[in-house]
Amino acid sequence: MNKLELSEATLITPSGRIDRERHGWRAKCLQRLVRMDLPVPRSFAICCNTVRLIAQGRSIGCEVLQDILSGSGLVSVRPSAVMPEWGGPGTVLNVGINDALHKTLVDRIGQANADAVYLSFVQSYAIHIARLDPDMFTQDGPDALAQALRSYHDEMDAPFPQDPAEQLSQVLRSMARAWDGPTARLLRQAKGAPADAPLGLVVQEMALALGPGLCGSGSIQFIDPVTGTPRVTGRFRGQHHGRAIGEGAETLYLTKDDRGPALEDTAPDLFATLCEFGAACRKRLREEMQIEFVVTGGQISVIDAVRVARGSRAGVRIAVSLARDGIIPHDEALMRVEPRALADLLHHQVDPRAPRDQIARGIDASPGAATGNLVFSATAAQAANARGDACILVRRETGPEDIRGMHASVAVLTERGGTTSHAAVIARGLGLPCIVGANGIVIDARNRTLRAGDRVLKEGDVITIDGSSGEVLAGSAVLLPPALDDAFTQLMDWAAQAGGLKVRANADTPEDAKTARRFQAQGIGLCRTEHMFFDADRLPAMREMIFADTPEDRRLSLDRILPMQRKDFSSLFEIMAGLPVTIRLFDPPLHEFLPHEREGMRELAESLDLPLSDVIRRVEALTEFNPMLGMRGVRLGITVPEIYDMQARAIFEATVDASRKGDPVVPEIMIPLVSAMREVELVKTRIDAVAAAVRNERRVDFTYRLGVMVETPRAALRAGDIAAHSAFLSFGTNDLTQMTYGLSRDDAGRFMGTYVGQGVYAEDPFHVLDEDGVGELILTGVQRARRQSPGITISVCGEHGGNPESIAFCHDAGVDYVSCSPFRVPVARLAAAQSAIRSRKTRESH
Known part of the structure; x- marks a missing residue:
């Protein structure tokens, strides 16, 4: 078999050529600890390419292995993937122990402790390296070591390997092959790693956690992983060396509390040193770290350090704290927080x-x-x-x-x-x-x-x-409880300073508007007026209008709703205090306002003083095979224009009232479900007439902006024509996705998991904007609209407006703002800031 000289087994020194992409995250982290002069045991990094060759069957030169083992002779082997979350094979401890080293350890740490170290390795090697039956290696008691060595000999027809170089060679080979196995590939793919992700290995001289004096192993971290508040946590396990447990073993907490004895009490100087190490790591590594350490006779060895695992709340607080202390810049703090994580701060969890x-x-x-x-x-x-x-x-x-x-x-x-x-x-x-x-x-x-x-x-x-x-x-x-604390507020302030897309809120009620203001939304991008009609005071009038036979009768019913709508809009204008408010005109099909069960229809017949048969006939007449593609949106506004007339009057009268009380109001009126320029012309003519009437009646001048909600593929393709009559276009990506795919957004959840799982779609297109299909329509619409009207305002107001990946696309597409649910505004603001930061860095790099 060909020999492979392990020239890539690089001793980790301050100036050694250790690269994360070649040697993995653990090797690079250890080098940083060495550069900080922390007491790190002698460590070697084996590069990813060498590990790959080992997995393919290449053997290892003995002289290199012997060099690695030339210290104490006892080493551990740990995985070092490029990203820590990718995991890797389990750590193997105590590699190199044999009968000779065992005798030496007996003199140093005692018979029982030496036996425990040797037994731990024999059991681990037999199960994980030689792949023998685990049930055969569960020995315990004074003769356990001899029994384990005998069991190994019986199964392998050979004594337990005494050559430390052979042991190390077999451990490296086993770990390399385990990483390449099909199960390991699936597991790391589930963690977001590519199937062919590389693996480095770290071989480190072991510090003994057994013996006389204060000995043991432990970990320490300096923040609460759930809240992110400063707090020393961890445990010190006295006389614990991996799975080997020595005489007098005990577990100590690190700080004084009611749980029991603490390391802070029994070894205050050692505890203080660990805290100094933690502060140094935070400053030099620019991160909150968990330090893994071993104590041998009162002397500390730092064997590893990992980024503290944290929840969303802790992630925000840590990023803000590091930036406030000048350890990282504000932009980096913003980039470190996953936008979706903010949703966890806004609600109970x-x-x-x-x-x-x-x-x-x-x-x-x-x-x-x-x-x-x-x-x-x-x-x-x-x-x-x-x-x-x-x-x-x-x-x-x-x-x-x-x-x-x-x-x-x-x-x-x-x-x-x-x-x-x-x-x-x-x-x-x-x-x-x-x-x-x-x-x-x-x-x-x-x-x-x-x-x-x-x-x-x-x-x-x-x-x-x-x-x-x-x-x-x-x-x-x-x-x-929610965590809208000073860290959250600070992060949002930095996001505002970073710039990026503007973010408005979808708000239908005064409560929604107040929430939007609380989260510093820059206006209302979508007010769905139909939700206002379901109120108990308005639904009867709405139903009367539906059953009216003439335009005059419909107006009489709508006149009852007019003052309520006016009050709705006045409240929104006053709460938003001069910020833009975009009001979508009535959108849903009329059948949604009618009962569909016989008991409900009987009650409606009684309230309208109509025969039940008339009610049943009207309900059946309004029923559509596909109501989402039927008589709704602008189609309803053109065929039953009294509804839009009433809404326009309510908007304009509210504009006059609110402007008298506070900041001037310029309402934005949005026509839903447009697919043709003529639709816009017809609605615009009637709304202009209503505006003129209100100006004459109130003897007050005002302005308004008329826009279109682009929800149909045809509207996106004809955006140039439509823009000629519009002050703004807002892409309603919920319906646009539904119509582009031919999917029902209410029913697709039944099979979407299967489709995504089998790779038909990379993501649920109702959750993450489909850039290749729907995105292409948006880009086309933006280009054609701006060619016709360069100053036109363009936005996205579907639920994708609160999705971070989709916001990045909107930023690149040249959209002016996005609008989303009020509680998604902070998520969108952070995502918009991150897009601006990335764009700025790209420009600077060029």
């Missing part, structure tokens, strides 16, 4: 340290967590809210009639739906935790029960919804 009793899982449609009693209807939710009881609304799927129940609930769970289904969109707007598409549950609304596997829950039973993970939990869970 299930404490990751607490137990979970999961009963079902669905799509994590709206983040946060809440506990409440099960209810199965909007009416039951309102009744529970009136009693002061927290409730969770459970529906097969929600519709507009459920909005009042959602307002009364603390969370929402649906059996059907996807990330842009009705429940998901409304819940995000309200800031409610929401899980949709929970296919593992069966809802029986009639009997008011929910089946999840073998469990049957009744109305009133307590569950917890974790909208951040998609988990449905039985009973109450321990919740962490």
